[in-house]
Amino acid sequence: MSTTLNNADGKSWPADLDLAARTFWERPFAEREKSFAKLRAEHPVSYHRAYESSLLPPDEDSPGFWAITKFEDCRRVSRDVESFVSGQGVLMEDVPEVVTLATTSFLAMDGPEHRQVRGIVSQAFTPRKVKQIEGWINSEAKGLVDDIIGLGEGDIVDLYAKMLPGRIFAFFFGVDAGSEEMHTIMEAAERMLAWDDPNCALGRDALTTFAEEADRIQEVAMARADHFREHPAENLVSWVVNAKFEDRVLEDWEIAAFFSLLGSAANDTTRHSIGHAFRLFHEHPDQLELLKEDMEGRLDGAVEEILRYVSPVQHFRRTAVKDAVVGGQEIKAGDKLVMWYCSGNYDEDVFEDPTTFDILRSPNKHLGFGAGGPHFCIGSALGRQMIKATLREVYTRMPDLHLTAEPELQVNNFINGIHAAQAAWTPSK
Numbered sequence: 001m002s003t004t005l006n007n008a009d010g011k012s013w014p015a016d017l018d019l020a021a022r023t024f025w026e027r028p029f030a031e032r033e034k035s036f037a038k039l040r041a042e043h044p045v046s047y048h049r050a051y052e053s054s055l056l057p058p059d060e061d062s063p064g065f066w067a068i069t070k071f072e073d074c075r076r077v078s079r080d081v082e083s084f085v086s087g088q089g090v091l092m093e094d095v096p097e098v099v100t101l102a103t104t105s106f107l108a109m110d111g112p113e114h115r116q117v118r119g120i121v122s123q124a125f126t127p128r129k130v131k132q133i134e135g136w137i138n139s140e141a142k143g144l145v146d147d148i149i150g151l152g153e154g155d156i157v158d159l160y161a162k163m164l165p166g167r168i169f170a171f172f173f174g175v176d177a178g179s180e181e182m183h184t185i186m187e188a189a190e191r192m193l194a195w196d197d198p199n200c201a202l203g204r205d206a207l208t209t210f211a212e213e214a215d216r217i218q219e220v221a222m223a224r225a226d227h228f229r230e231h232p233a234e235n236l237v238s239w240v241v242n243a244k245f246e247d248r249v250l251e252d253w254e255i256a257a258f259f260s261l262l263g264s265a266a267n268d269t270t271r272h273s274i275g276h277a278f279r280l281f282h283e284h285p286d287q288l289e290l291l292k293e294d295m296e297g298r299l300d301g302a303v304e305e306i307l308r309y310v311s312p313v314q315h316f317r318r319t320a321v322k323d324a325v326v327g328g329q330e331i332k333a334g335d336k337l338v339m340w341y342c343s344g345n346y347d348e349d350v351f352e353d354p355t356t357f358d359i360l361r362s363p364n365k366h367l368g369f370g371a372g373g374p375h376f377c378i379g380s381a382l383g384r385q386m387i388k389a390t391l392r393e394v395y396t397r398m399p400d401l402h403l404t405a406e407p408e409l410q411v412n413n414f415i416n417g418i419h420a421a422q423a424a425w426t427p428s429k
């Protein structure tokens with residue numbers, strides 16, 4: 001297998017396979033997928049120079065990364081925690097260590113430390129807990145549709161897709177739905193994870209965007225934390241600040257880091273999944289008809305196919321701590337490996353006809369929530385539930401919802417984001 005094509009050997013990747021180029025990520029998702037398909041077929045594990053990062057611009061000594069493009073190889077890397085760790089960074093591009101520490105919480109931890117912090121919060125997000133709040137999510141979805149159904153048109157991302165996770169997470173943060181703090185968290189979460197996108201950077205450099213927006217989330221969370229230390233209540237901030245796990249409480253900086261992780265991981269991913277769902281059903285009216293024909297029977301399948309097809313989180317990174325072999329390729333201790341979930345989700349060895357959006361696809365064991373192992377998404381049940389409630393409510397009451405302009409997509413190698421989507425529907429009461 002050829003995996004030697006890389007800049008380190010003096011051979012450059014052609015532009016369409018150069019994952020390290022910022023311009024690669026300015027191309028549409030479908031174009032990028034053609035490149036990933038080529039990599040999967042010809043160079044499933046391939047070495048690339050360091051990303052042209054504006055977060056921490058690389059110098060000539062900056063190491064590159066292995067691109068893992070096949071479904072099974074992603075699963076192998078994600079599950080083999082003896083060989084591959086998260087604690088040395090989880091993004092394809094380097095971020096100053098202090099910023100990682102302040103913003104990623106247990107996402108970038110390993111072993112017992114990871115188990116401990118994840119353990120404090122995971123009980124809030126079990127499928128059973130989400131089942132209990134299912135009715136509440138459904139009624140929030142209904143309330144949002146009540147608010148917008150009479151308008152007949154507008155940016156459906158702004159009016160709906162970002163509002164549902166925003167309102168649900170307002171509760172987790174212990175802030176009022178619709179309050180200024182809720183809007184701050186929603187806005188900051190989008191901008192923080194879209195550091196490369198001019199709509200989100202607003203003239204700032206990437207690192208400043210990332211750090212300032214994380215700060216805004218943390219300010220809200222810490223103000224609430226101070227409040228709930230004095231007045232414990234039934235919400236996640238209160239729970240986290242007062243929780244003891246193996247006789248340990250979280251320190252302030254850990255609480256702040258946890259809430260920037262949660263504010264972004266939970267809000268932004270779900271919001272973009274919902275935004276893309278509206279785009280996909282606009283582009284595939286036959287699939288919308290299928291859904292409407294048997295809404296309850298087909299909702300779950302539709303949610304899974306949206307997550308596979310969109311791959312809202314396009315990658316996560318690990319670092320090898322021992323020599324290993326992945327997909328036949330030797331990996332050295334210290335090497336970075338980037339698992340391309342957006343590629344594994346289109347792996348022809350696992351998904352028949354992968355570029356077809358098919359809500360009846362079965363089985364559909366995608367990598368939308370990660371590739372297994374200890375970092376598998378803690379909020380998968382909640383995320384699924386929010387998308388499901390949306391599809392049911394929106395396409396029952398606004399069945400002719402359609403886009404009226406090309407959606408504005410984010411330029412981003414991490415999140416597959418949709419910034420805005422003008423839409424219209426028949427107004428009613």
Ligand code: HEM
Pocket residue numbers: 078086090106107108118125261262265266267269270273312313316367368369370371374375376377378379380382383384
């Ligand atoms: C559709 C929406 C969502 C998508 C696509 C998504 C995707 C992901 C992915 C791919 C990972 C794996 C990280 C890895 O492999 O290292 C992850 C982890 C995580 N997600 Fe989600 N997520 C979603 C919703 C949520 C929600 C609603 C929450 C809030 C509760 C959440 C909280 C987290 C946290 C805290 C982690 C880190 C887990 C750990 O490191 O142990 N996510 N998510």
